[in-house]
Amino acid sequence: MFYREAGDFKTSYRLDSQTFPIKFDRLRFYAVLAIAYGVIPFFVNDYWASAVLVPFLIYSIAAIGLNVLVGYAGQVSLGTGGFMAVGAYAVYKLMTAFPEVSVFIHVLLAGGITAVVGVLFGLPSLRIKGFYLAVATLAAQFFLVWLFNKVPWFYNYSASGQINAPDRTVFGVFVTGAQTSATAKYLFCLVMLTIVALIARNLTRGTIGRKWMAIRDMDIAAEIIGVNPLTTKISAFAVSSFFVGIAGALFFAVYLGAAEVGEAFGIQKSFLILFMVIIGGLGSIFGSFAGAAFLVLLPVLLKNVLVGTLGWPTDLAAHIELMIVGALIVIFLIAEPHGLAQLWRVAKEKLRLWPFPH
């Protein structure tokens, strides 16, 4: 009754091709936007921003990026951490080299630089497929991290080898550096996420998204019906790296403030984001959000329960947390291999029939 494709008549092409053609989806989208922009900023404090909200927003961007590559184009990548590092170091170099330009532009440019690097490492995907490709992308991960560690130009010859985000403003409000308020961090990331999510949503339902999916489902068949594998695979790598680069830039500049490449963008990060994509659901924008939320909230929750409530030592709690996360991932894959997005699809099916299920 609530969720219906039928009966929602469109009278113009513009209405017919809007981002959310179904009324329920559209209302839900506006409601989420209203809450995210109109309610949460007034209640956000430092703990919530740094422990939950900002990481959630940034990981969502990264998960959307990876989902474009793995979920839509079917090219498994384990190099996400390395690409995030490219974004972070690109934004750092830009911020220190051109302090007068808005950081907003810098973050977008950092995404663009990452896209170029992503295309470079995506080229072998034309020859290498499946798990061979997954392992090949590890080359990107390890080589990039090594590069940022070893070439002093990237960290401006600082003695510690770390990069530190300088203070920068957008419209006179600090968004990076030590003086940034929780609300500013939250809103800056939220704006980026909104842009990224809208781009991703519209790309994936258009021509290019259909080409990606054709390549994913069977690349040879897609090639025969006229999908060019070169441009399709490369565009997937470019778009995915663009988003991941933005996420990396935000992760360093807004969230961490100071970063050491091996620690912040190691192989663990690649796996974490791949988990988000898988748990959320391959080939679903909503799934990227759900997966990011799940894996950001879970450790916070476990830590609060184990250390806060039960009073166990932190190292023991960290190990138990690893066990629980691992076990949950396995349980999840067994119970719902299509991820959290599938739960939403089931819910929609129920809404369609409610209140008269057959």
Next chain:
Amino acid sequence: MPDQLLFALEVTANGLMAGVMYSLVALGFVLIFKASGIFNYSQGVLALFAALTLVGIQEGQVPFAHLINAVTGLHVTEFGWKVPALLAILLTALVMVGLAIIIEKLVLKHLVNQEPIILFMATIGMAYFLEGFGDVMWGADIKTLDVGLPQGINETLESVTDKALGYGFFVDNLDIVATVVAVMLVTALTLFSQYSKQGRALRAVADDHQAALSVGISLRFIWVLVWSIAGFVALVAGIMWGSKSGVQFSLSLIALKALPVLMLGGFTSIPGAIVGGLIIGVGEKLFEFFAGPLIGGATENWFAYVLALVFLVFRPQGLFGEKIIERV
């Protein structure tokens, strides 16, 4: 002979030995991939878990001591006995078999017919779980593992090469033992899969699941068998790596080093794992030796992956992998 060449030769010899160690881990991967098509990321953590268990049993540690202490407020740490190395290894092998059965019962059974990426993710989940489990069970501190393997420089080799070439080669005894063990292991595995009944069944499953099922081979038994063997290989790898550099978390990262080895050799080939390991071992040592000083060192972190990447562009199925035939 000029010094540079002698150094290079020594580096090559050490690279070969390091390559054998990589091959040991890669073997476990290949076995499981061949028999079940699962890309088992947890192989490295299996090695870590095996090594932790071995040390724990040997030293008579109380399992879950940390957890027990935290929950009950007791202070238990050790039973106060030491178990001889051989018995401890046997017990650990039993634990690994038990683990294989549990993995099959709890995880793999439910994931039959899923897509490869889902299975891959499940093994990463297992890796996380086992890592935490191993730490909770035996404690996370760095442990030394000593099962009586010879260690240190091989003096015979040094004096022989010193007499013959005027320069003594430095080769670790442990690496030589590892090489011998690896050769024995590969021989045993090859004999097993070629001549024993279970080995044949295993190859049949690897070839075609459904055909194997239809002639009455139990898929579940084969999976338990294959994971037990992989657990045993992990135990061997864990002993070697643990004796070399101590039992600690970084042990599980050697799994990542084994991946380019697999890619070079091909995911489905046991000889490929060995040859790939040797190429990677020698390649990264020589590259570090010649190019490392020029570009800042620590090239071992990525050289193997880049080498594998470049190689695969020219031969996508690896050295010995089955030719990839695609049709619509």
